[in-house]
Amino acid sequence: MKTKYEILISILDKLNxxxxxxxxxxxKKDVEGKNHARSLSLIHLFLKSKFGLMNFSERIKYVTDGGGDGGVDAYYIDSQNKSIYIIQSKFRSNINNFEEKLIKYEELSSVEIERIRKGELLDESGGKYNGKILGFQRLLGEIEDIGRYDYKVILLANLGAYKNETIKRLLGGFSFDVYNFSRIYNEIVFPVCSGMYFDPRNITFEIETTEKGTEFSHSIETSYGEFSVRLxxxxxxxxxRNVSKYRNSLLKFNPRNYLSLSNNGVNESIRESIVDEEQNIFALLNNGITFVATSDSFTDRTGRKGKGRLTIVKPQIINGGQTAYTLGKLLEEGREEDLQGKSVLVKIITSAxxxxxxxxxxxxxISLANNRQSKIVEADQRSNSPFLIELQQYLFENHNLFFERKRGEFFEGLxxxxxxxDSIVNRVDFIKSVIAFQGEVAKTRTSQDVIFEEDYFLKLIESPNKKLMSLAYLARRELKKMSSELSPFPALGAFGQLIDGSKVTDKNxxxxASQVEKLRKAWPKFEEWATKQAHNSTYVHSDLLNENYYKGKTVDNDLKNYFSKRRIVISY
Structure with missing residues (x-):
């Protein structure tokens, strides 16, 4: 299983x-050259994930790193929010340094924001600023309302215990935001692996308009309040274009991630209705895409005849993920011509x-009522459970595991x-491991729809202990390594009885989990004991338990009665 740092390196090398x-x-092929390239790609990765600069050509013009950079490795001008970001990055070429080594005071004080924004051509040492910095100065000079812009320094580095006042003073009084190794892993690496590159503040579409009217709006009263619906x-x-750029970031409320649907028959049908027809029958055959949003607006006063502009603020697709996936995929395959002249019905729901x-x-x-093109299983319906979101974060931070709340959520990372x-955690395997560990071995034989059924699932997570849940799953992984020597769920049921929950910590x-192996020697003695219990007579043949025993009604109590006596010593 890769470490978080190794996953980061894989991403940086792909960007290179x-x-x-x-x-x-x-x-570069040499070690020093590779590490320098990776240091640059860490800046590219930040620009991509935080500002949505998807292409190398978009990002490279903001990277200033090199001789005469005035301590500025990159910048970004956000004209919409009137913010200017100055980026200082310290990449480390091994995991220990990346997670432990701190940026030095002198490296912070080398950032010459004040001189650069004042238009100085030479740095404090008398050397000339490089061409990228001079280009940055030109852009600043072209901003008419530059006085309304705020500056913020982004530090891609570990600061340690430095006081905020000290850092701000070293940076010339400018505000700053720190992305240490932990934030880079949690807020950049993890989202990239799940296709969550960049959260869209708003998306804009150019619309073909007609004199007969282009859009329809209606107000609807519900028990949840008043809503506006635009068609x-x-x-x-x-x-x-928007789906290809924002990817799964548009589907946080959707029960499934569109990247997981590539082999779906429905997708193939959607694809055929676009590719095989030169005209726009696709607009009639497809059910369209439904967005929820904070607000939206449409205007046909764009200064161009027949052209309108639709803007959706904080958009999320709750229906039509398969359509979205197919459109984005066709564009990425270079089939832009197949999309020309085709249109999709879009419904936008906003609160008054x-x-x-x-x-x-x-x-x-709304999502469940509309997502009928292919079956949504019970596990899909629970995928946005707050508990599962927290569990996903916990498993990544503490065990470097990627819990798959939605089917195919990490399709892109794979x-x-x-x-x-082996970094991906199947949600059904995880929950069944927890159920067995809690002593309900027989319950693991039921279908995932039963396990994820709302009432049972809510009861299961009523008093959740993420440490014990993680222990159950990691023990299941250890049992898998032991092949068929022990049946995994009964073994987990026994292991759960041996563990003192009060002694389990994030670190141990x-x-x-590795101590589940101790059950190997104890199991024959347990089965010998079980054969002698009167209530198991129907499961015993020739002094041996048959396979139906582990599917029956007595196994749960037997495991509890036998292993609760702590017949195996667990080291904490």
Missing amino acids: KEAPLSNSTYH IFVPALELA DESKDIDTELIEQ EDKYLPK VAPL
Whole structure:
């Protein structure tokens, strides 16, 4: 299983490959050259994940690192929010340094923001600023309302116990934000592996308008409040561009991630209705895409005849993920021509009160009512459970595991070879491991729809202990290594009886899990004891338990009665 640092390196190396061969700095083969390229790609990764700069050509113009950079490794001008970001990055070439080594005071004080924004051509040592910094100065000079812009320094580095006042003074009084190794793992590496590159503040579509009217709006009163619904046909190519850019970030409320649906028969049908027809019958055959949003607006006063503009603020797709996936995939395959002249019906639901988010219960109702193209299993319906979201974060931070709340959630990480398969946690395997560990071995034989059924699932997580749940799953992984020597769920049921939950900590979960191996020697004695219990007579043949015993009604109590006596010593 890869470490978080190794996953980061895989991502950086993939980004380096996006650079044209003419940018030889990104294609060095020697160790020193590779590490320099990776240090640059860490900046690229930040620009991509935080500002949505998806292409190398978009990002490279903001990277200033090199001689005469005035301590500025990169910058970004956010004209919408009137913010100017100055980036200082310290990449480390091994895991220990990356997670432990701190940035030095002198490295912080070398950031010459004040001189650069004042238009100085020479740095404090008298050397000339490089061309990228001079270009940055030109851009600053072209901003008419520059006085309304705020500056913020982004530090991709470990600061340790430095006081905020000290850091701010070293940076010339400018505000700053720190992305230490932990934030880089949690807020950049993990989202990239799940296709959550960049959260869209808003998306804009260019719309073909007609004199007969282009869009329809209606106000609806519900028990959840008043809502506005807008219906409008959007060019398929416009949708494809946005879906390809924002990917799974548009599907946080959707019960499934669109990247997981690539082999779905419904997708193939959608694809055929686009590719096989030259005209726009696709607009009639497809059910369209439903967004929920904070607000939206449409205007046909764009200064161009026949062209309108639709803007959706904080958009989320709750229906039509398969359509979205197919459009984005066609664009990525270079089939732009197949999308030309095609359109998709888009429904946008916004609350009349823009200060309030749409109730999650209402979103779930709408999503479930509309997602009928292919079956949504019970586990899909629980995928946005707050507990599972917290569990996903816990498993990544503490055990470097990627818990798959939604089917195919880490499709991109696997496809791009950032993640090995053994890093992915199957949600059904995890929950069944927990159920067995808690002493309900027979229950693990039921279907996932029963296990994830709302009432049972809510009862299961009523008083959740993420440490014990993780222990159950990690013990299951250890049992898997032992092949068929022990049946996994009965063994987990026994292991759960041996563990003193009060002694389990975040740090000893993994070592404890490895001790499930101790059951190997104890198991024959347990089965010998079980054969002598009168209530098991129907399961005993020739003094041996048959396989139905572990599917029956007596196994749970037998495991509890036998192993609760702590017949095996567990080391904490």
